Amino acid sequence: MIKNYLKVAWRNLFRNKSQSFINIAGLSVGLACGLLILLWVQNEYSVDSFFQNSGRLFKIYKTNFDHRVPSGSYEVPGVLADELKRSFPDIEYATNFGFGETSTFQAGNKVVKMKGNSAGADFFKMFSYRLLAGSAQAALNSPDAIAISRNMAEIFYGSPDKAIGKAIKYQNQKNFKITAVFENLPKNASQSFDFLTNWDAFLQNNPWARDMGNTGPTAYVLLRPQANAAAVNAKIAHFFDLYYHINRSTANSYSNIALQPYAEAYLHSDLANGKPGGGRIEYVHLFSIIAVFILLIACINFMNLSTARSVKRAKEVGVRKVAGALRGSLIWQFITESLFITLLAAVIALVLVPLLLPEFNQITQKQLSLPFAQPGFWLTIAGITLVTGLIAGSYPALFLSAFKPIKVLKSAVKLDTGTLFFRKGLVVFQFVLSVILVTSTIIVSRQMNYLASRNLGYDRENVVYLPIEGELSARYQIFKQELLKRPGILSVSRLSSPPVNIYGSTSAVDWVGHDSTSNVLITRAAIGYDYFKTMKLTLLAGREFSSAYPSDSSGYILNETALKLTGYKDPIGKPFRYMRKQGTIVGIVKDFHFHSLHEAVGPMVLVAGENDPAGVVLVRIQPGKTKEALAAMENLSKALNPAFPPVISFVDEQYQQLYQSEQVINQLAHIFALLAIFISCLGLLGLAMFTAEQRVREIGIRKVLGASISSLFSLLSVEFITLIGISVAIALPVAWYGTSGWLQSFAYRTSLPWWIFALSGLLIVSIALLTISLQLIKVALLNPVKSLRGE
Structure with missing residues (x-):
């Protein structure tokens, strides 16, 4: 039939x-x-679903209530993971996780830039990435410990076995000891790194992260097998109240923290209403x-x-x-x-x-x-x-x-x-x-x-940046002055982080009339001289930082959103304190975007950072002179900072990466x-x-x-x-x-x-x-x- x-x-x-x-x-x-x-x-569904203890692995997210209006964030204090583990027995392991970095490593005659991050000693006990050498208990167990990928081990040493126990120079400044070699991360992992340094090393380089009032890193916890996630959520929800001395019956602003299953975080990363909702x-x-x-x-x-x-x-x-x-x-x-x-x-x-x-x-x-x-x-x-x-x-x-x-x-x-x-x-x-x-x-x-054409409050076209590392930190002024003499270079400044995605906030702020029980988070960025000129920002009042004013070391420039929080009508010269450092407001800048357009412009304070040890050099290039300007930057960087191959990024390209x-x-x-x-x-x-x-x-x-x-x-x-x-x-x-x-x-x-x-x-x-x-x-x-x- x-x-x-x-x-x-x-x-x-x-x-x-x-x-x-x-x-x-x-x-x-x-x-x-x-x-x-x-x-x-x-x-998409397979991303991050392969961990052995996936059912007990969680990402911490924070719900901020500002005048009872919720908003969410994964940015938490850099010591939160250890504090949670210490305070709640149901949490077996915990780790903070950094921002991601591209760093220069040297072993013998090889000098290579690698992408990596920082994590706590519990990281490999929580995340079951396969270790080719070393153990989860010994990896990242000291400030000078580093775990590297098979790829990185083969580049520098030929094999994982030859890499274990060896010293590798980081940023031409510090020697790390290789305590573990992990298999290259699977394609369906949302995390991306070729190395991990110990979290204590991160805190040494970023002392601000030790303060519970400052946020920026992310945090993860692994619950004990018998623990109930809902019960743990209820216990940790008001954890910040003890540190901020919040009385919820009278406070206008406060924050909760909660657990999100790690396997779900990749697809459900939209915290617009304070809780995981949409996303990918x-x-x-x-x-x-x-x-x-x-x-x-x-x-x-x-x-x-x-x-x-x-x-x-x-x-x-x-x-x-x-x-x-x-x-x-x-x-x-x-x-x-x-x-x-x-x-x-x-x-x-x-x-x-x-x-x-x-x-x-x-x-x-x-x-x-x-x-x-x-x-x-x-x-x-x-x-x-x-x-x-x-x-x-x-x-x-x-x-x-x-x-x-x-x-x-x-x-x-x-x-x-x-x-x-x-x-x-x-x-x-x-x-x-x-x-x-x-x-x-x-x-x-x-x-x-x-999104491509919207005015961000600055001009992202014809602006490039170069990370400040190695000798470039001490020779920044020479680099700047020499670069300005080269054809095609219009202006040079510096910033504490790439301009398209500035993170790191704190509630440790104060001004006349400030409600001390509120938990308002303000983002900080350290800028160099000529920053406004380089990024083409609009100054609404006061002035920008200048070498003519030595007192600028305690001066602050606020954006419009931050100014509204203070309530100042005539802000120039008014007192303002940021992270326990008292100063005065010297300028007001028109709001500009420092995140993607998924987020509204938040409050920001700019501080003088002409002599900061890290960050990026910002360079505005004359239109039509890009090739000549880039060649000048590369040659000058190699001459002043030979141990670090220059990596130049275009601001407009990095902006597109946000979307x-x-x-x-x-x-x-x-x-x-x-x-x-x-x-x-x-x-x-x-x-x-x-x-x-x-x-x-x-x-x-x-x-x-x-x-x-x-x-x-x-x-x-x-x-x-x-x-x-x-x-x-x-x-x-x-x-x-x-x-x-x-x-x-x-x-x-x-x-x-x-x-x-x-x-x-x-x-x-x-x-x-x-x-x-x-x-x-x-x-x-x-x-x-x-x-x-x-x-």
């Missing part, structure tokens, strides 16, 4: 070549898209829906074309029923045909996906591959193929098998009103999905363009929206071809009676345009609602004017017209004599 079904399916495949091509093309593209998205979604999980859900949308569009093509061509197969059904075929066997025949076509499409999709994966990986910045060796993969493919084939073939099978043999053998079959309405409804639904995808893509692109996820989503949305339109238009083309074929004689008669080409085209196209118009009317409000919710994740977002939706609708209508016009015009131009003869 199955063999006969397959024979019939094969014959029908070649009998209706155009319909078969459209169905197979649509389904293969839809399945290929679904597979690509499935690989990406599986990879929203994009995972979005593209899962898009995959379903695209497959549905392809299935609808199959349903529509099969139903439309039911007239051609009506007599076949009638003859089979007269010969004794039961409806059940006919249903299975048509389902088999659908599954056969879907199977062919799946095979083509499995050929397409490996061809598309390199480009897809480049866009998503992942290393995905088809796991052909895994049985689960083939079961998934089989399941998707089966479900797609059943969905695509179910309605045509039920519809075709229901024909009455006497009726279909005596006269031509006419589709009833219900069937025609259902078919039109499928077209509308199909294009509703396409319009939603296209409109959403346009709005996402508009938001990305908005890496959104840029990936933008590119993927473009691609999948185009593919959805392509599949929809394939189906529309098939329906247009069938409609034209069915109305050839009618067109001939109308031409004989004097109908013009334009009137015939209007006659043939009006039904399609009406359906597309209905689709647009339904889809645009849905698209507006969905994209408005997405835009809420940005503190600063583009507007949604009416013309965006009008443009989207016009674009879809134009594409639909273009798709059907060639086929309809071809029929309208036919010689009426041939049309009436049926030639």
Whole structure:
């Protein structure tokens, strides 16, 4: 029986070549898209899910209540992990984690920059990264301990075994002893580092992090096996109250801390309302829906074309029923045909996906591959193929098998009103999905363009920075003066951290009238002379720091948001204290962004940092002189700081990195929206071809009676345009609602004017017209004599 079904399916495949091509093309593209998205979604869910004690491993997050309004952050004090472990027996291990750094290491004659971080002695007891040499107990157990990756060990020593116990010079200043070598981090790890230094070393270099009032690092805890996470959450929630002396009944500002499962933190990192909510999980859900949308569009093509061509197969059904075929066997025949076509499409999709994966990986910045060796993969493919084939073939099978043999053998079959309405409804639904995808893509692109063009309060174009390390710290003034003599260099200054993402806050602030029970966090940045000139900031009052004012060592410049907190009306010269250092306000700067536009501008205080030992050198370059300026910076850096290879970063490029996820989503949305339109238009083309074929004689008669080409085209196209118009009317409000919710994740977002939706609708209508016009015009131009003869 199955063999006969397959024979019939094969014959029908070649009998209706155009319909078969459209169905197979649509389904293969839809399945290929679904597979690509499935690989990406599986990879996203696999991130950080491989740790042995994943169920007991948590990330600490903080909920700040400012006048009872919650906001969230992962920034915590640099001593919080140890304090929690000491105070709560249910916490077995705990570690703080630093900001990430690119540092210069030297062993023998090799000098290489590596990316790494700092962590506590418990780190490898909590995170089950594989150790190739050393032990979790001994790794990071002293201030001079360092753990390095296999990659780093092979670069400097040739192998992990040869590296263990060796000394390696850090930043040309300190020798660390290699106490452990870990396997290169897996691809599905959210953390990224080639080395880890001990947390005590971090605190020595960053003494501010010892204060419980200062925040910046992150923290993780591992609960004991018998501990209850909910109970621990309740115990630690008000931990900060003891240190800040907070009375919650009267205080306007205070903070809670809580546990978030570490395996969930990667996908649920949005703390906008004080608790983990959205984040990358929203994009995972979005593209899962898009995959379903695209497959549905392809299935609808199959349903529509099969139903439309039911007239051609009506007599076949009638003859089979007269010969004794039961409806059940006919249903299975048509389902088999659908599954056969879907199977062919799946095979083509499995050929397409490996061809598309390199480009897809480049866009998503992942290393995905088809796991052909895994049985689960083939079961998934089989399941998707089966479900797609059943969905695509179910309605045509039920519809075709229901024909009455006497009726279909005596006269031509006419589709009833219900069937025609259902078919039109499928077209509308199909294009509703396409319009939603296209409109959403346009709005996402508009938001990305908005982020790229928004005034940040400083000019990020033509500004580069170089880390201050080694001899450059002591020779900064020489470097600056010599650099200003070189062509293409407009100004030079310095900053305590890269300008696009400045973190590190404290509540240890005070001013006249300050509520000492509040827990307001203010971000600090140390700046050099000419910082305003280099970054093109706007000074609203007072002055910037200058060598002409020795008292600037205790001076402060506040941004507008910080000024509002103080309540000062005439702030210049007013007292202000930051981290127990009393001083006066010397200037007010117009608010500028120092985080991504997902966050509103927070309060910031700038302090004089011309002689700070670390940070970055900021250089503004003359437009058109980039090549010469970079060469001057590299040559001068090598001359003054030979032990440290210069690494120069562009501020505008680093700014774009803040929106890496959104840029990936933008590119993927473009691609999948185009593919959805392509599949929809394939189906529309098939329906247009069938409609034209069915109305050839009618067109001939109308031409004989004097109908013009334009009137015939209007006659043939009006039904399609009406359906597309209905689709647009339904889809645009849905698209507006969905994209408005997405835009809420940005503190600063583009507007949604009416013309965006009008443009989207016009674009879809134009594409639909273009798709059907060639086929309809071809029929309208036919010689009426041939049309009436049926030639």
